[in-house]
Structure formats: C-alpha cells, structure tokens
Amino acid sequence: DVKVTQSSRYLVKRTGEKVFLECVQDMDHENMFWYRQDPGLGLRLIYFSYDVKMKEKGDIPEGYSVSREKKERFSLILESASTNQTSMYLCASSSGDRGTGELFFGEGSRLTVL
Amino acid sequence: AQTVTQSQPEMSVQEAETVTLSCTYDTSENNYYLFWYKQPPSRQMILVIRQEAYKQQNATENRFSVNFQKAAKSFSLKISDSQLGDTAMYFCAFMKHVSSTLGRLYFGRGTQLTVWP
Numbered sequence: 417d418v419k420v421t422q423s424s425r426y427l428v429k430r431t432g433e434k435v436f437l438e439c440v441q442d443m444d445h446e447n448m449f450w451y452r453q454d455p456g457l458g459l460r461l462i463y464f465s466y467d468v469k470m471k472e473k474g475d476i477p478e479g480y481s482v483s484r485e486k487k488e489r490f491s492l493i494l495e496s497a498s499t500n501q502t503s504m505y506l507c508a509s510s511s512g513d514r515g516t517g518e519l520f521f522g523e524g525s526r527l528t529v530l
Numbered sequence: 531a532q533t534v535t536q537s538q539p540e541m542s543v544q545e546a547e548t549v550t551l552s553c554t555y556d557t558s559e560n561n562y563y564l565f566w567y568k569q570p571p572s573r574q575m576i577l578v579i580r581q582e583a584y585k586q587q588n589a590t591e592n593r594f595s596v597n598f599q600k601a602a603k604s605f606s607l608k609i610s611d612s613q614l615g616d617t618a619m620y621f622c623a624f625m626k627h628v629s630s631t632l633g634r635l636y637f638g639r640g641t642q643l644t645v646w647p
Contacts, residue, residue, distance in 0.1 A: 420574075447633045456539070458621060458639035466633075474634075506575065510633045517563045517625040517633055521575040 419443075422507050422522035429529050435494040437525050439507030446512035448490035449519065450474075450482065453504040462505075465490055466512075497529045532557050534624050536638035543612045544646050550597075551607045551641045553622030559583075561627040564598065564605045565635065569619040578620070581605065583627070612645045619643075 423438035441448065447466050451459040451474075461474030463482040471482050479501060483491045490509075494501055504526050508519040533556045543549035555564070562583045569575040581589045581598050588596050593613075597606045609616055622638040 449634075451637075456639060458536075459637040461634065464634060508575075512633075517565065517580065517635065518577050519567075519575075519633075519635060523574050 420507055420509055420520050420522040422505075422525045424525050425523060427525060427527045429497050429527065431498060431529060433497050433529075435497050435527065435529075437492040437494075437505055437507075437527070439490045439492070439509075439522055440488050441490075441507075441509040441520070442488065443509060443511070443520065444487070445509035445520070446487075447510045448484065449508045449510075450480075450490065450492045451506040451508065452476065453506055453524070459506065462492065494527075497527075499529050501527065502529045503527060532559075532624050532626070532636040534622050534636050534638040536620075536622055536641050538641045539639070540642045540644070542644040542646060543609075545612055545614060547612055548608060548610045549612055549643065551609075551620055551622075551643065553605045553607070553638055555603050555605065555622070555624050555636075557603070557624065557626075559626050563625045563627060564596075565623040565625070566594070566596070566605075566607045567621045567623060567637075568616075569621065569640075570615075571618070575621070579607065609643075614645050614647060617643060617645045 420441045449464040450462045465471045465484045481493045507522040564581045566578040593610045619640045623635040
C-alpha cells in the first residue's frame with residue numbers, strides 16, 4: 417500500500433520557535449510538495465521539489481524553507497514560527513510521469529503557534 | 531496564473547440522491563488535466579476522478595462522473611446514489627500538460643458536501 421507519512425499529526429509551538437515538519441514517501445516518487453490548507457482558502461502551495469536537493473517556490477513561500485537531502489524525504493522548516501502560520505500542512509508526492517498528475521497525500525500536520 | 535473556482539462552499543444531499551458540484555477554471559492552455567479530490571473528515575485526501583482535456587468523453591468512476599465543457603471551462607462532478615461515506619470536502623484541481631510544470635496542481639477552495647441519512 418502506497419504511503420506518504422507525516423511525522424506529526426498535531427504540534428503546538430511558541431512564537432519564534434523553529435519548527436520542522438517531516439514527510440516521507442515510500443513510492444520512489446520524484447516530485448514532492450508542501451501545501452498549506454486554511455478554511456475558505458483551499459490548498460496553497462508553499463514549496464515543491466522535483467529531485468533531491470532541488471526546490472522551487474510555490475505561491476506562499478515567505479517564512480518557510482525546505483530541505484530534500486534524500487529522495488523519499490521532504491522537510492518543511494519554519495525558521496521562526498508566527499501565529500499566522502497556525503494551519504494544516506499537507507505533504508504530497510507524485511511520480512515524474514506528469515501524464516498522470518495524481519498526488520498522494522499524507523494525513524496532514526496541524527500546527528498551532530501560540 | 532491558473533485559477534480554479536468552486537462557487538459552492540457547502541452543499542448537502544440526502545442519501546441515495548444525486549448531487550452535482552461545480553467547478554470553473556481559467557487558462558490559456560489547450561492541453562491540461564482536471565481532477566476532483568476528496569478529503570473525508572480527519573482523513574487523507576484522495577483522487578476521485580481525472581479528466582484529460584484532449585478527450586471529449588467525460589470520465590466516469592463508478593458513482594462519480596464529470597461534465598467537462600471545455601469551451602465554457604467548466605468541470606462539474608456528479609455523485610449518483612449518494613452514500614454517507616461521501617461526506618467530505620471536495621477539491622477541484624487543474625494541471626498544465628507541459629514539462630515545465632513538474633506536476634504542479636492548482637486547487638479550488640473546496641466544497642464541503644454533507645450527505646444526510
């Protein structure tokens with residue numbers, strides 16, 4: 417069974433803390449994505465990666481960075497968490513075959529910044 | 531930039547009835563893909579159905595079908611014989627069919643569907 421695993425389902429952090437959200441996929445996918453989901457705003461793309469050590473900015477990269485040292489792992493980093501980063505974060509992956517376009521999602525990480 | 535619009539934030543339907551969720555999109559591309567994703571409460575988002583723009587035939591997956599109107603840039607999802615398990619947030623999404631996009635999808639804001647017994 418294919419799987420995208422996000423390390424933490426729920427996190428509570430303090431303003432100014434550094435936050436790491438980890439995502440691992442077991443499908444040998446080339447592409448990995450981090451989305452932010454907020455009520456009424458849908459899914460907004462933060463960053464994506466199409467290969468190890470490669471990254472591209474999405475629509476809302478400010479305040480975030482990413483790391484992809486291994487093909488199966490894509491980390492989202494909040495260098496200094498702020499209250500407006502309280503949200504649900506979704507990781508997804510897809511194969512390099514862009515003809516399908518199917519994204520496989522993790523269960524999400526709900527982050528609360530106090 | 532591509533935009534995807536879902537004009538119905540919430541919808542409800544009685545079990546066994548049929549419901550249609552609307553989606554429109556804006557693009558200058560000729561070749562692209564459209565998707566409907568389903569996010570059940572507290573569960574992972576999964577693909578419901580996919581449509582390739584160059585195919586005129588509407589995609590169907592069991593009780594789920596789409597009405598793809600390319601000229602109108604409309605892509606609605608019809609759910610027949612609704613079941614309680616269909617209760618979920620539904621997202622419409624668009625993907626360009628060019629190599630530079632790296633499989634990036636653009637999502638609408640979602641429609642929360644509730645199926646009542």
